[in-house]
Structures are given as structure tokens and as C-alpha cells.
Amino acid sequence: KEAAAVLHKFYARWNKAYSHVIKGLREIEPDLLVFYNYPKQIRASIYSTNMIESFNNVIKRKAKPKAEFPTEQSLDVFIGIQAMSYNDRYFNRIHKGFGQVQDTLESYFE
Structure with a gap:
């Protein structure tokens, strides 16, 4: 939960300048932090x-x-x-x- 909060804060900070990159990150978000399940x-x-x-x-x-x-x-x-x-x-x-x-x-x- 903490990593997801940090990631969403990152989205808010950089979405305006790098909207295409942020959009890609949002699409893969479920897989991006999966290692925290281990x-x-x-x-x-x-x-x-x-x-x-x-x-x-x-x-x-x-x-x-x-x-x-x-x-x-x-x-x-x-x-x-x-x-x-x-x-x-x-x-x-x-x-x-x-x-x-x-x-x-x-x-x-x-």
C-alpha cells in the first residue's frame, strides 16, 4: 500500500510533463509492484x-x-x-x- 501511495504521488507530480509515460505506467501498475506480495x-x-x-x-x-x-x-x-x-x-x-x-x-x- 505504501509503495502504491508513493507511485500515485509520482503520477501526480510528473503527469503534466510526461503524460505518455505515466499512462504506460498506469497500464502496467498491477504487475509493477507484484514483487511486494512475496x-x-x-x-x-x-x-x-x-x-x-x-x-x-x-x-x-x-x-x-x-x-x-x-x-x-x-x-x-x-x-x-x-x-x-x-x-x-x-x-x-x-x-x-x-x-x-x-x-x-x-x-x-x-
């Missing part, structure tokens, strides 16, 4: 892009020696294999905060 211990992990950036770096590093892929399908296969390998490598890893709230998260999906 426990505090994992919020930073949810809105952080560190895991995505890490995976992108793996793809770039492994694709660089290949220089060029003959077809788009070969690139798709390569990225798929890299994603499966990355998942296998980090399968048992518990991201920061998730171990503390595992029971709560599991109850969300029952």
Missing part, C-alpha cells in the same frame, strides 16, 4: 537481473569462439543446450533468501 527475504532477488546477466555472460563467452552459426536453428539448439547445462550446474543452488522462505513459497503453488 516475502522480504527474496524481493531483492526477484527484481534483480544478476542471474539473467550471469547467464547472458555464459552464452556470450561460449558463443564467441563459434563466431557464426550456419542457421538460426543451430543457434537455437546451442542456446538450448547452454540453458540446460546452466540449469544442471546450479540445480541444487538455493538463491539468497529463498531457503528461509521455502515453505511460504511452496504454499503459493499448492
Whole structure:
């Protein structure tokens, strides 16, 4: 509720100058603050892009020696294999905060 209040204050302050942007924000507002529905211990992990950036770096590093892929399908296969390998490598890893709230998260999906 507090974050929504701050967001609405932001709308009021900047709507005149940036009405198009504010209109876009209003359209996505239900999804914009959804991470506040989750426990505090994992919020930073949810809105952080560190895991995505890490995976992108793996793809770039492994694709660089290949220089060029003959077809788009070969690139798709390569990225798929890299994603499966990355998942296998980090399968048992518990991201920061998730171990503390595992029971709560599991109850969300029952």
C-alpha cells in the first residue's frame, strides 16, 4: 500500500510533463509492484537481473569462439543446450533468501 501511495504521488507530480509515460505506467501498475506480495527475504532477488546477466555472460563467452552459426536453428539448439547445462550446474543452488522462505513459497503453488 505504501509503495502504491508513493507511485500515485509520482503520477501526480510528473503527469503534466510526461503524460505518455505515466499512462504506460498506469497500464502496467498491477504487475509493477507484484514483487511486494512475496516475502522480504527474496524481493531483492526477484527484481534483480544478476542471474539473467550471469547467464547472458555464459552464452556470450561460449558463443564467441563459434563466431557464426550456419542457421538460426543451430543457434537455437546451442542456446538450448547452454540453458540446460546452466540449469544442471546450479540445480541444487538455493538463491539468497529463498531457503528461509521455502515453505511460504511452496504454499503459493499448492
